[in-house]
Amino acid sequence: MKTVKIALLGIGNVGGGVYRILNEDKASIGHREGLACEIKYVLVRDVNKPRDLDFPKSLLTDDFNVILDDDEIEIVAEFMGGIHPAKEYMIECMKKGKSVVTANKEVIAKHWPDLNRAAKENGVGLFFEPSVAGGIPILKTLWTSMQGNDIESIYGIINGTTNYILSRMTDEGLTYEAALNDAKKLGYAEPDPTNDVEGYDATYKLSILASLAFHAKVPVEKIYVEGISGISPIDIDYAKELGYVIKLLAIGKKNGETIEVRVHPTMIKKTHPLASVNGAYNAVFIKGSAVGGLMLYGQGAGRMPTASAAVSDIISATNPANFKYTTFENTYETPKCLNFKNDWECGYYIRVSVHDRPGVLASLAAVFGQHMVSIQSVIQTGQREDQVPLRIVTHLAKEQSVKQTIEAIKALDGVIQVDSLIRVEDDI
Numbered sequence: 102m103k104t105v106k107i108a109l110l111g112i113g114n115v116g117g118g119v120y121r122i123l124n125e126d127k128a129s130i131g132h133r134e135g136l137a138c139e140i141k142y143v144l145v146r147d148v149n150k151p152r153d154l155d156f157p158k159s160l161l162t163d164d165f166n167v168i169l170d171d172d173e174i175e176i177v178a179e180f181m182g183g184i185h186p187a188k189e190y191m192i193e194c195m196k197k198g199k200s201v202v203t204a205n206k207e208v209i210a211k212h213w214p215d216l217n218r219a220a221k222e223n224g225v226g227l228f229f230e231p232s233v234a235g236g237i238p239i240l241k242t243l244w245t246s247m248q249g250n251d252i253e254s255i256y257g258i259i260n261g262t263t264n265y266i267l268s269r270m271t272d273e274g275l276t277y278e279a280a281l282n283d284a285k286k287l288g289y290a291e292p293d294p295t296n297d298v299e300g301y302d303a304t305y306k307l308s309i310l311a312s313l314a315f316h317a318k319v320p321v322e323k324i325y326v327e328g329i330s331g332i333s334p335i336d337i338d339y340a341k342e343l344g345y346v347i348k349l350l351a352i353g354k355k356n357g358e359t360i361e362v363r364v365h366p367t368m369i370k371k372t373h374p375l376a377s378v379n380g381a382y383n384a385v386f387i388k389g390s391a392v393g394g395l396m397l398y399g400q401g402a403g404r405m406p407t408a409s410a411a412v413s414d415i416i417s418a419t420n421p422a423n424f425k426y427t428t429f430e431n432t433y434e435t436p437k438c439l440n441f442k443n444d445w446e447c448g449y450y451i452r453v454s455v456h457d458r459p460g461v462l463a464s465l466a467a468v469f470g471q472h473m474v475s476i477q478s479v480i481q482t483g484q485r486e487d488q489v490p491l492r493i494v495t496h497l498a499k500e501q502s503v504k505q506t507i508e509a510i511k512a513l514d515g516v517i518q519v520d521s522l523i524r525v526e527d528d529i
């Protein structure tokens with residue numbers, strides 16, 4: 102049996118789960134893989150901190166150099182989070198011939214070029230399956246199971262916090278604030294939830310996913326992002342009436358050398374498989390040229406699901422045959438041949454508050470027409486009230502034309518305000 106010595110950088114949520122699997126499943130991993138994974142060090146900030154995990158405290162160190170300088174350590178698994186010093190630690194380890202496994206989506210999304218180069222130049226492995234969609238083996242699927250496809254599109258529910266909040270709002274009629282409070286109490290949302298609810302976490306994951314799917318580096322800065330904090334129960338109810346549910350979708354599409362990447366609340370048909378992904382669950386729906394549509398579903402975060410992906414990477418990292426480096430140009434600059442689109446096409450749902458008087462609807466319709474935005478349906482509820490809601494759903498329209506339309510209708514006599522705009526994806 103081959104023995105591999107490992108160091109964990111961090112033993113919080115994810116690191117703790119990895120420790121548990123490698124210890125509790127030692128016999129079955131040994132039996133199945135012919136491998137003994139021995140954890141020699143665990144790096145932490147504070148060696149004296151009380152911990153909820155039962156493990157020999159002699160493994161703990163707060164000195165990274167002890168790990169770096171130990172030639173017995175073949176694999177370093179980073180579960181600290183943040184950019185610094187995680188990035189520097191990983192690069193230094195790779196320079197010393199150690200393979201790296203990480204769950205750190207932010208550092209991969211922002212510093213993949215440096216990390217990929219360090220791995221390639223030093224002939225070691227860089228594995229990051231747990232960084233996207235926790236326990237769902239989506240990156241391995243893209244790397245090793247879909248080579249016979251050009252990937253046309255990906256649609257992901259890849260943030261559990263926002264999916265939990267939207268599910269509670271949809272199923273129980275909760276307000277955004279009430280659902281967010283429950284998410285915090287249950288540990289699905291951080292005390293400062295900005296990164297999740299404003300969509301940034303999903304952009305890191307989409308950057309990694311889209312790069313692998315489209316075989317081109319997709320920088321985080323090219324991703325349009327809009328979070329869920331503006332979603333109201335009224336729009337959720339109206340979406341239901343129209344046969345839709347609202348999800349925070351991470352969308353990537355490629356057509357020739359043109360790529361569109363965006364994260365925003367999206368209305369999808371309630372009959373689509375993604376519509377039934379509820380609670381903190383994640384799913385990724387991919388369309389490949391040969392396979393057609395395919396969906397992976399599972400737990401996108403949490404100690405044991407994320408550790409499941411990390412342990413798989415640790416096992417992969419024991420065999421150089423599994424080392425993979427990106428064959429696309431993985432640089433900080435966007436390749437000149439790629440065109441990132443900010444004028445994509447989709448449907449739009451727009452809710453406007455107007456005064457209920459003759460002529461208002463006609464003037465609104467005229468503005469849509471002037472901007473070449475074709476209206477599919479208009480629903481007005483309430484009558485002879487000071488303020489009535491109009492719900493407009495468009496046919497496929499261009500993003501920039503819709504934005505100009507919105508600006509123009511805000512200035513119309515009789516229009517009180519534009520309350521919401523939610524994109525609609527009918528053709529997933």
Ligand SMILES: NC(=O)c1ccc[n+]([C@@H]2O[C@H](COP(=O)([O-])OP(=O)(O)OC[C@H]3O[C@@H](n4cnc5c(N)ncnc54)[C@H](OP(=O)(O)O)[C@@H]3O)[C@@H](O)[C@H]2O)c1
Binds near residue numbers: 110114204232401404
């Ligand atoms: N939690 C999830 O469900 C999940 C899912 C997917 C991916 N991830 C990613 O996994 C990573 C870890 O997340 P987590 O939730 O496990 O974090 P966590 O519970 O906060 O644990 C972080 C661990 O890293 C240690 N650490 C942090 N900074 C350090 C430093 N500068 N030097 C030494 N040790 C340091 C901490 O030491 P102390 O114990 O001494 O404080 C702690 O043990 C993040 O990149 C996160 O984005 C998490």
